[in-house]
Amino acid sequence: MSEPKTISPGTQTNDGSKKMLVAMVGIGVVCALLIVFTYEGTFGRIEMLKAEALEQAVFKVLPGITKTGIFELTPDGKFISSDGKDRTKTLVYAGYDDQNTLKGIAIEASGQGYADILKILYGYDPASQTIVGFYVLESKETPGLGDKIEKDENFLFNFKGLSVALSEDFKTVINKVVPVKFGTKENPWEVEGITGATISSRAIGNIIGESSATIIPLIYQQKESFEFAPNDPTK
């Protein structure tokens, strides 16, 4: 190795800074372009695969269904049948059994987790007014800790009959779903957390609480509009 050079103050330092700036900005721009090209190149396929995964997830959160139908929420609060292409709209997925009876509705929700935004899907059964299933669509939670929300059996058991019963006028959820500490669950609307995944499991409880408080009254009031076979007979 050659001896370290001493940089004399003045123009040389300026040159040095300029070189650093040029190198960093230059490489930054090239890197940004590379990322943009990859993103554009893979976007279509990723969206397609995600839609497929979502379809499968609907079957996981609504037990006993054989068909699904997609509905979107219009700005005036009505649910209408949708092709599900426009992902910016609020979409819900109705599940039916062989006799075309509505078995439940899968709702997508998201919120801040520990590492990043958590995207989940949960199944709502209007007949029993409970949440019957839960599935994590997207999560970057810490492996071994936060990602227990996907695997912990005790935690997942929370979502077998989680109460979201509505008030008499069907306008509000009587008891909003709330997260509680592990071992302190007393009521059917509480989500018992996981020790070692406190923030992630609390986040799930809160995401479902917020989402269900607004969307479930709307769904329940219009549950008749879901009561027909989906327009796409192949599904």
Next chain:
Amino acid sequence: MSTELKNIALKDAPSSTDEFIKGLWRENPVFVQVIGMCPTLAVSNSAKNALAMGLATAFVLVMSNVLISSLRNFIPKQVRIATYILIIATFVTMVDYSIQAISVDLHKNLGAFISLIVVNCIILSRAEAFASKNTVGKSAIDGLGMGFGFVFALFCLGSVREILGNGSLFGFMIFPESFQEWIVMILPAGGFFTLAFWLLIFNHYKLKKAKS
């Protein structure tokens, strides 16, 4: 580099095969250098996950080695680490999107570990110790060697863990129904057991070679 140093470097320059074997075997990143333990232990619970993680890391390693080596005279010393991270992070992002486009399930299994390739010390150490001082060709071979050394090591761990812990390899059952799976092998503890077992074999072999 001064001309004198260059001459010495040329005289002692190892052949390409040597450079490749170095990473794959003699200086294997996992079994000899024992670096990059976090992904090694965490994602080696099945042969498929191990292979995917290994290949993703190998790709990033080769690409970043090539780019860093070709820019080695352009990157000022003071900002080299920041620049390396920038370059590595770019390739990791590209890999991340590509894996998502291949399979959502695989992406879900590898999860946060894909993004964590950015801080994988194997890649940064090769950039700093090798690519920043050697030609593009050599750096590419070094990256390939180290990359495949990592794939090999992960596969060694992943296959043993999947065979014993799940009775299968790449999802195909290889034991009869009556086989009692060693669940511990696919749990984190199994990763440590398997790593220790492979390190034992490697060191035994190394000692034997040194004696003879």
